Amino acid sequence: MEVDRMEQLKNQILHWKNQIRPWLHQGEELIHQIPPTQLYAAIGAVLLTTFFLLLFRLFKRTKFNTIVLAGLSGSGKTVLFYQLRDGSSHQGTVTSMEPNEGTFVLHSEITKKGKIKPIHIVDVPGHSRLRPKLDEFLPRAAGVVFVVDALEFLPNCRAASEYLYDILTRVSFVKKKTPVLILCNKVDKVTAHTKEFIRKQLEKEIDKFRASRTAISDADVANEYTLGVPGEAFAFSQCHNKVTVAEASGLTGDISQLEQFIREYVKS
Amino acid sequence: MLEQLLIFTRGGLILWTCKELGNALKGSPIDTLIRSCLLEERSGASSYNYDAPGAAYTLKWTFHNELGLVFVAVYQRILHLLYVDDLLAMVKREFSEIYDPKRMVYYDFDDIFRQLRKEAEARAEEMKKAKPMGKPMNNSLGKKQGQVQKAAHEGSNKKKSSGESGNDGGDGENSKNYKIKNGHSNGNHIGVHESSTMGGVSDKENGSSNAGAFDVNKLQKLRAKGGKKPDTVVNKGSKVEGSKAEPKKKITKKNRVWNDSPPEPKLDFTDPVNENGDENVTVVAAEQGESMMDKEEIVSSESETEEEEEAGKDSKVDTKKKGWFSSMFQSIAGKANLEKADLEPALKALKDRLMTKNVAEEIAEKLCESVAASLEGKKLASFTRISSTVQAAMEEALVRILTPRRSIDILRDVHVAKEQRKPYVVVFVGVNGVGKSTNLAKVAYWLLQHKIDVMMAACDTFRSGAVEQLRTHARRLQIPIFEKGYEKDPAIVAKEAIQEASRNGSDVVLVDTAGRMQDNEPLMRALSKLINLNSPDLVLFVGEALVGNDAVDQLSKFNQKLADLSGSPNPRLIDGILLTKFDTIDDKVGAALSMVYISGAPVMFVGCGQSYTDLKKLNVKSIVKTLLK
Numbered sequence: 016m017e018v019d020r021m022e023q024l025k026n027q028i029l030h031w032k033n034q035i036r037p038w039l040h041q042g043e044e045l046i047h048q049i050p051p052t053q054l055y056a057a058i059g060a061v062l063l064t065t066f067f068l069l070l071f072r073l074f075k076r077t078k079f080n081t082i083v084l085a086g087l088s089g090s091g092k093t094v095l096f097y098q099l100r101d102g103s104s105h106q107g108t109v110t111s112m113e114p115n116e117g118t119f120v121l122h123s124e125i126t127k128k129g130k131i132k133p134i135h136i137v138d139v140p141g142h143s144r145l146r147p148k149l150d151e152f153l154p155r156a157a158g159v160v161f162v163v164d165a166l167e168f169l170p171n172c173r174a175a176s177e178y179l180y181d182i183l184t185r186v187s188f189v190k191k192k193t194p195v196l197i198l199c200n201k202v203d204k205v206t207a208h209t210k211e212f213i214r215k216q217l218e219k220e221i222d223k224f225r226a227s228r229t230a231i232s233d234a235d236v237a238n239e240y241t242l243g244v245p246g247e248a249f250a251f252s253q254c255h256n257k258v259t260v261a262e263a264s265g266l267t268g269d270i271s272q273l274e275q276f277i278r279e280y281v282k283s
Numbered sequence: 284m285l286e287q288l289l290i291f292t293r294g295g296l297i298l299w300t301c302k303e304l305g306n307a308l309k310g311s312p313i314d315t316l317i318r319s320c321l322l323e324e325r326s327g328a329s330s331y332n333y334d335a336p337g338a339a340y341t342l343k344w345t346f347h348n349e350l351g352l353v354f355v356a357v358y359q360r361i362l363h364l365l366y367v368d369d370l371l372a373m374v375k376r377e378f379s380e381i382y383d384p385k386r387m388v389y390y391d392f393d394d395i396f397r398q399l400r401k402e403a404e405a406r407a408e409e410m411k412k413a414k415p416m417g418k419p420m421n422n423s424l425g426k427k428q429g430q431v432q433k434a435a436h437e438g439s440n441k442k443k444s445s446g447e448s449g450n451d452g453g454d455g456e457n458s459k460n461y462k463i464k465n466g467h468s469n470g471n472h473i474g475v476h477e478s479s480t481m482g483g484v485s486d487k488e489n490g491s492s493n494a495g496a497f498d499v500n501k502l503q504k505l506r507a508k509g510g511k512k513p514d515t516v517v518n519k520g521s522k523v524e525g526s527k528a529e530p531k532k533k534i535t536k537k538n539r540v541w542n543d544s545p546p547e548p549k550l551d552f553t554d555p556v557n558e559n560g561d562e563n564v565t566v567v568a569a570e571q572g573e574s575m576m577d578k579e580e581i582v583s584s585e586s587e588t589e590e591e592e593e594a595g596k597d598s599k600v601d602t603k604k605k606g607w608f609s610s611m612f613q614s615i616a617g618k619a620n621l622e623k624a625d626l627e628p629a630l631k632a633l634k635d636r637l638m639t640k641n642v643a644e645e646i647a648e649k650l651c652e653s654v655a656a657s658l659e660g661k662k663l664a665s666f667t668r669i670s671s672t673v674q675a676a677m678e679e680a681l682v683r684i685l686t687p688r689r690s691i692d693i694l695r696d697v698h699v700a701k702e703q704r705k706p707y708v709v710v711f712v713g714v715n716g717v718g719k720s721t722n723l724a725k726v727a728y729w730l731l732q733h734k735i736d737v738m739m740a741a742c743d744t745f746r747s748g749a750v751e752q753l754r755t756h757a758r759r760l761q762i763p764i765f766e767k768g769y770e771k772d773p774a775i776v777a778k779e780a781i782q783e784a785s786r787n788g789s790d791v792v793l794v795d796t797a798g799r800m801q802d803n804e805p806l807m808r809a810l811s812k813l814i815n816l817n818s819p820d821l822v823l824f825v826g827e828a829l830v831g832n833d834a835v836d837q838l839s840k841f842n843q844k845l846a847d848l849s850g851s852p853n854p855r856l857i858d859g860i861l862l863t864k865f866d867t868i869d870d871k872v873g874a875a876l877s878m879v880y881i882s883g884a885p886v887m888f889v890g891c892g893q894s895y896t897d898l899k900k901l902n903v904k905s906i907v908k909t910l911l912k
Contacts, residue, residue, distance in 0.1 A: 111295030227694040
């Protein structure tokens with residue numbers, strides 16, 4: 016059986032060869048008619064374009080220099096964005112209606128000598144109606160900064176941890192192991208909570224969410240990833256993504272820890 | 284006086300504030316405006332009222348979409364500042380000239396603003412002075428009109444965007460009001476004069492502001508009405524007035540008959556009015572059917588609009604004749620700036636499509652306005668059509684609306700309540716026959732599956748058989764039920780049920796209430812009492828997905844009644860929506876949008892069948908897709 020089939024195939028191929036031969040001859044004649052310089056030029060052009068296309072593709076793929084600023088409304092993302100860009104919060108901010116985007120060299124590094132690779136930073140509005148915007152930027156993110164208001168932390172604790180939970184359980188996000196920085200903003204104020212306290216509270220809340228959410232996700236087939244180790248209290252160290260906690264103050268411009276994080280994941 | 288004027292980007296960075304005004308605003312009116320108005324697709328509205336302890340502000344705003352700027356003016360509500368619209372338009376015009384995306388500080392705008400403000404205030408002052416006198420008003424209004432016209436011209440010439448024309452409309456309205464008042468008091472002839480000038484203005488503008496021309500029509504109609512009223516009161520002057528208005532109309536009608544070409548009748552239209560204004564002697568019996576006047580007016584205005592439409596068609600034909608090349612070129616190069624007129628056909632088509640999907644008309648209208656406000660003045664990208672741009676903007680808006688503002692994770696809330704050793708109380712409210720009890724049973728089943736102890740409370744003590752119905756469900760699901768028969772105050776029954784639940788350790792109490800029409804005052808009062816007495820954790824509005832325009836009425840009235848009848852400063856309103864009969868509507872999913880838009884509450888559950896398992900979450904993406912299909 017097998018052999019028969021092979022025979023048949025060989026016969027068919029031979030047949031095709033015979034059919035194509037006259038066409039090839041015609042083609043060769045045509046090519047001979049064209050002056051060789053033109054021919055070379057054409058081939059060169061084709062090669063060059065494919066080369067450029069490949070190069071373009073290659074560059075696009077390696078271009079993961081996006082840092083996403085996420086967090087609840089009013090936590091100070093826009094101020095941080097402008098602190099990073101201009102080193103000043105200008106005249107204050109109001110609730111954002113659209114993401115702020117920019118590719119720039121960090122303000123603190125402008126004075127540095129040498130060639131510095133600019134960073135693409137996106138400030139996604141925190142208003143819950145605008146959350147879907149995050150989907151556009153997360154796949155391209157080299158790192159996510161989750162900004163938390165350390166001053167008004169407790170009233171917003173649940174909302175913040177829910178948002179963080181949503182981010183941490185995205186399958187695509189977990190697969191890429193995008194690092195997350197939980198940035199406690201507004202620490203210049205006296206009554207601000209410490210970062211340890213905030214981390215613990217967030218872990219506690221996420222633990223509760225884990226219980227209720229895993230119950231729901233049976234009902235609808237969302238592409239969610241279950242966080243942490245079942246049967247153990249949740250801690251950020253259990254995440255596949257690397258989660259770190261840092262402090263900053265957008266208004267006074269004390270953002271060295273944030274810059275450190277950015278430079279760690281977007282090499283200059 | 285003006286409290287504050289801000290200019291900020293849509294990204295949220297404040298570019299300029301008026302330091303002279305410098306009054307610290309109480310509360311955060313700007314953030315509230317953005318969160319609860321601009322982001323809720325209500326930016327089509329003209330103003331927003333902000334209430335905070337010790338402050339009552341009115342906010343007005345305008346967008347510059349191409350540059351992505353927002354201009355907001357804040358002033359005390361008790362002051363009716365007339366110049367704010369004007370001022371905002373001027374500030375926008377001036378600021379957009381000096382705006383540079385790279386620049387963050389605009390101290391030099393202070394001087395410009397000072398001047399603009401003076402100008403605007405002076406104009407407003409003039410108007411105010413003019414109001415009681417009449418004659419000078421004509422002057423100032425004429426000036427104003429001239430100014431408006433200028434603005435409109437500039438708008439059309441420089442392709443400046445949006446809000447300006449909107450403001451024109453506002454001005455027109457303002458002046459209209461004055462004129463009507465004036466007509467009542469005495470000098471109608473001024474008004475007529477006025478209208479003639481205005482007619483002239485609209486003629487000149489014609490292309491750019493059709494709305495202006497339309498306003499003139501309306502205005503005359505209104506004046507005719509104004510003239511009509513004093514007629515009933517025996518008053519000679521007003522008779523003259525009424526009669527005066529009449530021949531004018533006749534003449535205009537004749538003109539229509541004589542001339543077909545669109546621009547000429549309009550020119551003729553102004554002249555006879557002038558004559559009439561000067562004549563004002565002929566006394567014709569005012570009883571010759573004033574109602575007909577209105578009708579005629581309507582007809583004539585219709586015919587005019589028809590003519591205009593025809594003219595529009597002609598121009599369309601012309602553009603078609605110009606050939607596909609120019610249009611293609613335009614599509615490649617990208618159109619300069621989108622204007623309202625460009626957007627209108629696409630928006631109308633979109634509105635119709637939304638309405639065929641059972642979205643309430645009012646809401647479709649508002650949404651389209653809001654989308655128009657967000658697109659006007661924007662540049663059309665190359666290789667895109669207007670319709671697709673509008674569609675994309677609408678899709679974004681719909682996703683934004685349907686995305687829940689608050690967490691809809693009930694299980695999470697239940698767990699929190701459990702920790703506090705309190706039962707979590709859910710009250711189901713709604714009109715008759717939407718499926719409150721059935722879906723209550725479905726929710727109970729869902730909660731049971733997640734190992735939560737549920738108790739039902741039969742607080743429908745109104746409709747016979749309601750308690751038995753719930754008892755049947757309870758028996759099938761093996762759930763305890765709290766019932767006290769009929770003829771009891773439902774509020775008391777609910778209270779006892781909650782007490783019982785905390786005694787026997789139930790986690791959730793599902794309270795069934797009687798169905799009631801939103802207009803039924805006594806029943807709504809009873810519901811308000813029930814909710815205020817028991818302060819439930821969740822007030823769930825059960826609504827049919829079949830409902831069309833009535834959805835708006837139902838929800839807004841329920842909310843309104845709950846707010847009015849509660850007596851407490853922070854009344855409980857509807858927290859969430861349960862949409863029932865979702866399996867019966869095919870692609871007419873508009874009710875979901877209507878309800879969410881009008882109440883701001885998220886759709887928490889969707890009932891989609893007869894069995895206990897038929898309870899789902901709302902899939903926002905699929906709803907949006909269906910709505911725009």
